[in-house]
Amino acid sequence: MKNVIQIQNLNFEFTREKPILKNISLSVPKGSIFGFLGANGAGKSTTMKMLIGSIPDESGAIRIFDKNLSELYPQGFNKIGSLIDTAAFYDHLSGWENLLVISRLRNLPESECVRVLYLVELWESRNMKMKRYSLGMKQRLSIAMTLLGKPDLLILDEPVNGLDPNGMLEIRELLVKLNREEGVTIFISSHLLQEIEKMITHLAIISHGEIRFTGSIKDLNELYRYDHIRIGLANAEQFMDKIPETYSPKLIDSASIEITAESKDNIAALVRKLVLEDAEIFEIKNSAGLEDWFMEITKN
Known part of the structure; x- marks a missing residue:
């Protein structure tokens, strides 16, 4: 089994006038950290609630562990840990006692709470x-609850939302550790693009209920890595007419020009040309990141 989650042409609407999900299709490879990215209201939480069966998938568009949800649940919950919205706790109890309540409901040994x-x-x-x-x-602790019973798949909806930078770092390091050391496949939604970029291996970008991109980080880099190349050089303005129009040169300031290139070879060729024109180049960098790509992909 190569894909833990397979969604094919998933549609959902509360009313016909306002469809929430429109022909959603994506594949989550086994062993990946899959980022499901989109602005608030894009359809992330609805999709994730359908994955865990709290909203019915009446069309049979979702398969998890190569099973339709009607075949998978309720036994499938033993292989899946999920955190949708905010976990509820008994505030008058300790963290240990809260875990103990859940482990006993699931007939799990206390050793699982320790683990x-x-x-x-x-x-x-x-x-x-x-x-x-x-x-x-x-x-x-919420994530600890999802890990009881050693699940093969975690489905986490906005797990870093509301955390300070140190809290985000802790959660990120934890999820990467679970993925690498425990082999857990993680499906994680977020609108915090700069944070999620640091941990994911694959992603889908959803906007207004539609998938705008799906693939690996490498796939996304190949599409967008050469779109915002910034060249730092002295007296930038005087070299604008030396750059062919195919590079779409844009003067940023007196010491930098932004270009678009088709490949690394194109960048190298332009640098050689500028050096032969006596340009004093001191920097070449890609000014785009996942946030820039996200804005580009989702813009109307």
Whole structure:
């Protein structure tokens, strides 16, 4: 099985006048960290709720572990950990006691609570009351709850939302660790593009209920890596007429020009040409990132 999640032509609407999802198709490879990216209201949470069956998939467009959801659930929940919206806790209980409640409901041994607390690095804080937990600690405990029973797939909706930079870093490092050391496939949604870019291997970008791009980070880089190349050079303006129009040169300021190129070879050829024209080049960099690509892909 190459794909843990397979979605083919998924549609959903609350009313005919306002469809929420329009022909969604994507594949989540086994062992990947798959980013499901889009602005608030784009359709991310609706899709994820359909993945875990809280909104019915009446058309059979979703397959997980190569099974339709009607075949997969409820037994399939033993292989899937999910965090949609915000986890609920008993604030008067400790982190350990909250985990214990869930493990007993699922007939899991206490050793599972010990294992996941060590994984999320909350063992030392296990006896602290939940009302004293920071937001980052609560989010890590939420993820610990999803890890009970050693799932093969995690479905996480905006797990870094509302966290400070240090909390985001902790969650990111945790998810990368789970993926690399435990082999967990992670399907994660977010609108925080700069943060999610640091951990994902594959992605889909959704806008107004439609998929605008899906593939690996490498695929996305190949499409957009040469679109915003900035060349730093002295007296930039005097070299504008030396650059062929195929590069779409744009003067940024007195010391930089932005170009578009088809390949690394095109960039190298232009640099050689400028050097022969006595240009003093001191910098070449790609000024675009995932956020720029996202804006480009989703713009109307």
